[in-house]
Amino acid sequence: MLELCNVNKAYAEGRRVLTNLSYTLKAGEYAAIMGDSGVGKSTLLNLIAGLDTPDSGEIRINGVAISSLDDNAATQLRREQFGFIFQAFHVLPHLTLNQNIALPLLLNGTPTDRVEQMLADVGLRDRGHHFPRQLSGGELQRVAIARALIHRPKLVLADEPTGNLDPDTAHEILQLMRAEIKTNGATGILVTHSHAAAATADFVLNLTKDGLYPVKSERSE
Amino acid sequence: MNSVSLSRWLLFGEWRAHFVQMSVALIAIAIGVAMAFSIHLINTAAFNEFSAASKSLSGQSDLQVYGRKAFFDESLYPLLANTEGVALANPVLELDVVVPGKLQNRNDHKLKIIGIDMFRAVQISPDLLGLTEEGKTLDRLADDAIFLSPAAMEWLQVKQGDSLSLHVRLQTITLRVAGGLVRARAGQRIAVMDIGVAQWRFQQLGLLSRVELKLQDGVNHAAFKVKLAEQLGESYRVVEAIDQEKRIANMSRAYRVNLNMLALVALFTGTFLVFSTQVLSVIRRRQQFALLRVLGFTRQQLLRQIITEGMILGVIGSLLGLGLGYAIAVMAIQLLGGDLGANFFPGVKPGVYFDLLTALTFFLVGLVVTMLGSVAPALEAVRAKPAMALRSGSEDVAMAKFLPPWFAVICVSVALLFTQLPPIFGLPVFGYLAIALLLIGGIALMPRFAAWTFSRLLTQLQHYRLGAVLTLVLARLANAPNQAAIALGGILASFSLMVAMAIMVTSFRISIDGWLEQVLPADLYVRAAAIGDQGGFQSDAQRAIAGLPGFDRVDFFRTQQLILDVNRPEITLFARPVDRTDARNTLPLTDDMIASGSLPENVMPIWVSEAMVDLYGYRVGDKVNLPVSGTSNEFLVAGVWRDYGRQFGAVQMQLADYQRLTGDLSVNTVALWLQTGMTADAAIANCGTAVWRRVGDLPVE
Ligand SMILES: Nc1ncnc2c1ncn2[C@@H]1O[C@H](COP(=O)(O)OP(=O)(O)OP(=O)(O)O)[C@@H](O)[C@H]1O
Numbered sequence: 005m006l007e008l009c010n011v012n013k014a015y016a017e018g019r020r021v022l023t024n025l026s027y028t029l030k031a032g033e034y035a036a037i038m039g040d041s042g043v044g045k046s047t048l049l050n051l052i053a054g055l056d057t058p059d060s061g062e063i064r065i066n067g068v069a070i071s072s073l074d075d076n077a078a079t080q081l082r083r084e085q086f087g088f089i090f091q092a093f094h095v096l097p098h099l100t101l102n103q104n105i106a107l108p109l110l111l112n113g114t115p116t117d118r119v120e121q122m123l124a125d126v127g128l129r130d131r132g133h134h135f136p137r138q139l140s141g142g143e144l145q146r147v148a149i150a151r152a153l154i155h156r157p158k159l160v161l162a163d164e165p166t167g168n169l170d171p172d173t174a175h176e177i178l179q180l181m182r183a184e185i186k187t188n189g190a191t192g193i194l195v196t197h198s199h200a201a202a203a204t205a206d207f208v209l210n211l212t213k214d215g216l217y218p219v220k221s222e223r224s225e
Numbered sequence: 226m227n228s229v230s231l232s233r234w235l236l237f238g239e240w241r242a243h244f245v246q247m248s249v250a251l252i253a254i255a256i257g258v259a260m261a262f263s264i265h266l267i268n269t270a271a272f273n274e275f276s277a278a279s280k281s282l283s284g285q286s287d288l289q290v291y292g293r294k295a296f297f298d299e300s301l302y303p304l305l306a307n308t309e310g311v312a313l314a315n316p317v318l319e320l321d322v323v324v325p326g327k328l329q330n331r332n333d334h335k336l337k338i339i340g341i342d343m344f345r346a347v348q349i350s351p352d353l354l355g356l357t358e359e360g361k362t363l364d365r366l367a368d369d370a371i372f373l374s375p376a377a378m379e380w381l382q383v384k385q386g387d388s389l390s391l392h393v394r395l396q397t398i399t400l401r402v403a404g405g406l407v408r409a410r411a412g413q414r415i416a417v418m419d420i421g422v423a424q425w426r427f428q429q430l431g432l433l434s435r436v437e438l439k440l441q442d443g444v445n446h447a448a449f450k451v452k453l454a455e456q457l458g459e460s461y462r463v464v465e466a467i468d469q470e471k472r473i474a475n476m477s478r479a480y481r482v483n484l485n486m487l488a489l490v491a492l493f494t495g496t497f498l499v500f501s502t503q504v505l506s507v508i509r510r511r512q513q514f515a516l517l518r519v520l521g522f523t524r525q526q527l528l529r530q531i532i533t534e535g536m537i538l539g540v541i542g543s544l545l546g547l548g549l550g551y552a553i554a555v556m557a558i559q560l561l562g563g564d565l566g567a568n569f570f571p572g573v574k575p576g577v578y579f580d581l582l583t584a585l586t587f588f589l590v591g592l593v594v595t596m597l598g599s600v601a602p603a604l605e606a607v608r609a610k611p612a613m614a615l616r617s618g619s620e621d622v623a624m625a626k627f628l629p630p631w632f633a634v635i636c637v638s639v640a641l642l643f644t645q646l647p648p649i650f651g652l653p654v655f656g657y658l659a660i661a662l663l664l665i666g667g668i669a670l671m672p673r674f675a676a677w678t679f680s681r682l683l684t685q686l687q688h689y690r691l692g693a694v695l696t697l698v699l700a701r702l703a704n705a706p707n708q709a710a711i712a713l714g715g716i717l718a719s720f721s722l723m724v725a726m727a728i729m730v731t732s733f734r735i736s737i738d739g740w741l742e743q744v745l746p747a748d749l750y751v752r753a754a755a756i757g758d759q760g761g762f763q764s765d766a767q768r769a770i771a772g773l774p775g776f777d778r779v780d781f782f783r784t785q786q787l788i789l790d791v792n793r794p795e796i797t798l799f800a801r802p803v804d805r806t807d808a809r810n811t812l813p814l815t816d817d818m819i820a821s822g823s824l825p826e827n828v829m830p831i832w833v834s835e836a837m838v839d840l841y842g843y844r845v846g847d848k849v850n851l852p853v854s855g856t857s858n859e860f861l862v863a864g865v866w867r868d869y870g871r872q873f874g875a876v877q878m879q880l881a882d883y884q885r886l887t888g889d890l891s892v893n894t895v896a897l898w899l900q901t902g903m904t905a906d907a908a909i910a911n912c913g914t915a916v917w918r919r920v921g922d923l924p925v926e
């Protein structure tokens with residue numbers, strides 16, 4: 005499903021972040037990525053989502069190189085297939101929670117009846133008409149997660165989705181994520197610093213300067 | 226369907242959250258459009274009304290014959306009537322007569338009186354026929370009858386049957402209001418009399434102002450006009466109705482262009498306000514737009530979203546502007562008249578006419594300008610890589626792309642170039658463009674200026690212990706200069722406009738004051754209640770004034786209107802005693818002059834205003850011809866003087882030369898210098914008992 009081939013990325017001033025990174029994730033796999041702060045985890049997710057471009061190397065999704073897509077095709081791919089959760093959970097401040105969560109459905113032109121249920125699932129039942137400014141950091145993070153999952157994406161990219169949650173809530177939300185990914189037959193990547201969180205994934209990868217390596221053998225399911 | 230509701234959510238969300246900013250933007254657009262639209266409405270209303278009014282006076286004639294001076298001998302009339310090709314000739318005597326009761330109003334105390342031959346006017350200008358009391362049709366020919374338009378009746382507060390006093394030269398005559406002119410235009414102030422009666426009562430025996438001609442069918446108007454002009458020679462002008470309109474248009478052109486420029490300035494300031502509000506609002510939402518891109522908004526969708534927003538603002542703002550502009554125009558015309566108090570179109574009361582096409586034009590201008598303000602930042606927002614745009618602090622990177630340094634440099638250099646270019650059709654078009662470009666360039670330079678100043682300030686001040694807040698503020702301004710620059714730019718734009726206006730107004734006023742001192746050095750001026758160019762103080766009145774007690778010196782002069790070019794408004798001719806040893810003692814001459822000592826003996830010198838140099842190409846040393854005595858006389862241009870009063874040109878000549886050429890010894894203005902210790906009021910009071918009564922009830926300035 006997801007292939008990384010010799011991906012290189014450096015920022016301005018020659019700051020090398022990812023060097024010759026290669027890895028292949030099969031469809032239906034749910035991987036956790038851990039690694040030191042600043043090693044390039046968020047950068048890697050941005051590259052996979054097509055929000056930024058690698059300096060060299062290729063990223064293929066279902067065999068199609070993202071770089072070969074024009075902007076509209078890449079946008080369409082993101083809209084239909086991707087669920088993205090940012091480290092700095094971005095939401096639109098002037099839309100209600102219901103509206104924020106319904107965004108991917110609206111963009112895809114699909115019915116929005118799932119919004120209420122999703123909101124309830126992340127523990128925000130009856131708050132659909134509130135605005136983001138009325139919510140706590142952890143609640144906002146849950147809104148971002150609900151939005152990323154609402155349209156049943158085929159690829160879920162989650163960047164530290166539970167950083168602001170207490171362990172119990174975090175666990176519930178991570179279980180929800182896992183269940184969604186598995187029922188939809190989707191592929192998932194979970195970036196986290198928490199071993200407990202990483203444990204909800206199928207397996208854990210470690211991102212270092214040298215590359216992406218499995219930490220332990222695949223979890224038996 | 227869904228994307229429509231999404232777009233609506235985004236719009237309403239934004240507007241709810243930033244209501245004040247949106248209102249400011251709306252008001253900016255509305256004001257810009259309103260100013261431009263109202264000024265345009267006022268201009269056209271005044272102009273249309275004025276030309277319609279002058280058309281109704283000249284009726285359905287094909288050609289009109291005028292003298293070079295205001296009046297000419299009526300012997301021309303039978304000549305014209307018998308010319309081959311003429312179907313009908315209609316003699317007209319037109320006078321502006323002073324109304325005694327209205328003298329306190331310096332610019333508006335005259336009534337236009339038209340003397341017509343009723344039997345001919347029936348066929349050529351039926352609008353001018355008076356409506357008499359029943360059974361008294363012969364009143365139209367009565368020797369004391371005058372017919373007034375409704376506006377004139379209202380102005381004079383008289384009705385049918387009342388008597389009306391008017392000034393003629395230095396006497397007062399009384400006429401009877403015999404009826405109305407029902408077909409006069411609304412607001413048009415005119416009076417009609419029988420031409421013979423008018424000649425007699427207003428002491429213009431044997432004189433006409435114009436003869437209107439109706440040509441026989443099949444006569445080629447243009448050819449006939451040329452031939453007739455040739456036949457009549459230099460002393461007469463043959464004019465078509467169209468020429469007349471052109472002249473009126475030219476007369477008020479500079480004034481109208483300036484008003485239109487003002488409208489453009491308003492629109493420009495409005496544009497800038499709209500532009501900066503839009504730019505700021507788009508840049509502020511860069512993260513949100515990036516998020517939308519991540520979630521699946523295509524570039525086109527995002528662009529459409531931002532532009533739709535600008536369009537809605539533009540539509541509402543422009544519509545508000547049209548309404549506001551219309552209201553302003555109606556109010557301004559009610560309060561000030563069609564020329565906003567400039568008195569180009571006296572005695573005309575125009576109505577504002579709402580023209581759909583014009584309204585649509587101004588609406589589109591407002592809309593397009595607003596949309597431009599959103600398109601530029603929208604394009605940038607759409608091109609940004611979402612990953613970058615999502616990071617906070619990326620706004621400044623965005624703005625830097627907007628105003629690259631070369632843009633400012635180009636603006637300023639082109640502006641400097643434009644200041645050197647000559648006017649187009651007598652209008653400083655490039656001058657106006659240069660001002661706009663300088664402003665834009667200055668605004669574009671603001672970010673760099675802000676960054677440089679603030680970082681200099683920061684390094685300079687680092688040696689001192691600055692408070693945390695001050696350091697923070699300076700650091701922010703130095704590193705994120707673009708947002709500061711937009712605000713600074715707004716201030717710069719409005720401030721420089723204000724300064725420019727203030728400088729213009731004060732410098733103009735200072736020069737006018739200085740000029741008035743030179744041109745009007747006397748303490749008191751007495752002007753004769755003139756009828757056109759004729760009349761004034763005859764020699765006995767002059768002797769009486771010269772003998773008045775309380776004055777050191779008394780000068781007499783003669784002013785008169787001359788037409789040099791059919792397509793231009795009249796110039797003013799001053800005949801006055803000019804100091805023969807040095808003309809500079811009398812006139813505010815520029816350095817461009819021939820010293821009085823070196824003037825040849827046998828020529829008549831004239832001194833021309835700067836407008837004459839620009840409009841007619843007169844140069845010092847030129848020999849020129851002016852139709853002062855009806856025929857053409859040769860003069861030597863001896864100097865150029867500064868004149869802020871008469872934009873269509875003015876010429877000064879020796880009074881002695883004038884009197885020798887025309888044989889007309891009367892004058893129409895007297896300048897009086899008070900003896901030391903004498904006040905103007907006391908002098909006037911003295912005169913009042915002595916000779917003033919002989920001189921008549923004259924306006925004293
Ligand atoms: N726009 C940028 N310009 C320059 N350097 C950048 C930029 N974005 C990220 N970096 C650098 O690239 C490196 C990788 O950043 P990234 O955000 O991918 O780290 P991360 O692994 O997600 O860290 P964390 O665990 O703290 O979130 C960091 O050292 C960061 O400073």
Ligand SMILES: [Mg+2]
Pocket residue numbers: 045046047091163
């Ligand atoms: Mg990160």
